[in-house]
Amino acid sequence: MRARTLPLPWLAGLGLAGVALAAGGCREPSAGAVPSAERGTAHAASSASPLPAPRASGGMSLEEAIARRRSVRAFASAPLPEASIATLLWAAQGVTERGGSGRAAPSAGALYPLELYLATADGLFHYRPAEHALERLGGADVRPALAHAALDQRAAAEAPAVLVIVGYAARTRGRYGDRAERFVALEAGHAAQNVLLEATALGLGAVPIGAVDEALGREALGLGSDATPLYLLCVGAARGE
Numbered sequence: 001m002r003a004r005t006l007p008l009p010w011l012a013g014l015g016l017a018g019v020a021l022a023a024g025g026c027r028e029p030s031a032g033a034v035p036s037a038e039r040g041t042a043h044a045a046s047s048a049s050p051l052p053a054p055r056a057s058g059g060m061s062l063e064e065a066i067a068r069r070r071s072v073r074a075f076a077s078a079p080l081p082e083a084s085i086a087t088l089l090w091a092a093q094g095v096t097e098r099g100g101s102g103r104a105a106p107s108a109g110a111l112y113p114l115e116l117y118l119a120t121a122d123g124l125f126h127y128r129p130a131e132h133a134l135e136r137l138g139g140a141d142v143r144p145a146l147a148h149a150a151l152d153q154r155a156a157a158e159a160p161a162v163l164v165i166v167g168y169a170a171r172t173r174g175r176y177g178d179r180a181e182r183f184v185a186l187e188a189g190h191a192a193q194n195v196l197l198e199a200t201a202l203g204l205g206a207v208p209i210g211a212v213d214e215a216l217g218r219e220a221l222g223l224g225s226d227a228t229p230l231y232l233l234c235v236g237a238a239r240g241e
Contacts, residue, residue: 048133052083054090060201069196072205073155075236079120080161084202088235089127089134091198092116092163092191103129105190108183113171114191117164117221119143124221142220149216150209150232159207159234164221165191167228188230195233205238 060068080088093116094104103112116127123139146164147157156162165188173180192208199206209232217229 048135051086074239145220160236163233
């Protein structure tokens with residue numbers, strides 16, 4: 001069966017309601033869709049299209065992925081297969097226990113203050129972990145704006161997929177007070193490393209970008225002042241391969 005690639009026909013219109021993975025049926029205490037108060041005024045709640053199940057196993061060991069991981073900043077323009085997108089998003093924030101709420105990356109107090117966005121040539125999307133689904137936020141290509149927010153680093157404009165990790169420290173502050181920002185930043189690092197290793201295992205190149213102007217990042221994503229863009233993860237086939 002030939003792999004489908006973005007832009008994805010199943011995203012057109014997004015008339016389907018998001019559904020839980022048959023293997024998961026997961027519910028979680030903190031975040032499925034972003035609460036409207038945390039979206040800013042640019043994005044209203046919408047339905048989502050389910051993603052294919054993430055890859056359950058592969059031909060590369062964890063040890064090999066660690067040894068082979070390198071930062072790649074030059075990408076081929078070809079869009080990523082739908083299956084690769086699904087697995088990368090799951091590796092960052094996917095629900096990993098049947099009937100539960102545990103995620104792929106550890107979270108202080110299981111409060112899950114991170115939200116994950118995907119920017120491609122086809123538009124901007126939000127990942128909903130509980131449903132393993134993508135919610136379309138807009139059809140504009142925001143990668144150039146994200147690259148500008150990242151001090152004009154070309155990788156963010158040229159990578160076929162840019163995953164953006166956004167933190168909402170308010171979710172953590174009620175329990176952890178002044179330590180909230182620290183814990184949210186640490187959690188973003190956990191999620192980012194999962195994506196980088198998964199990209200390596202999938203035979204893709206990736207580079208993390210932490211130099212992000214928060215105000216410009218929020219503007220690019222259409223988010224409110226309570227959101228903190230923490231990390232850009234640029235992913236795609238390395239140029240020349």
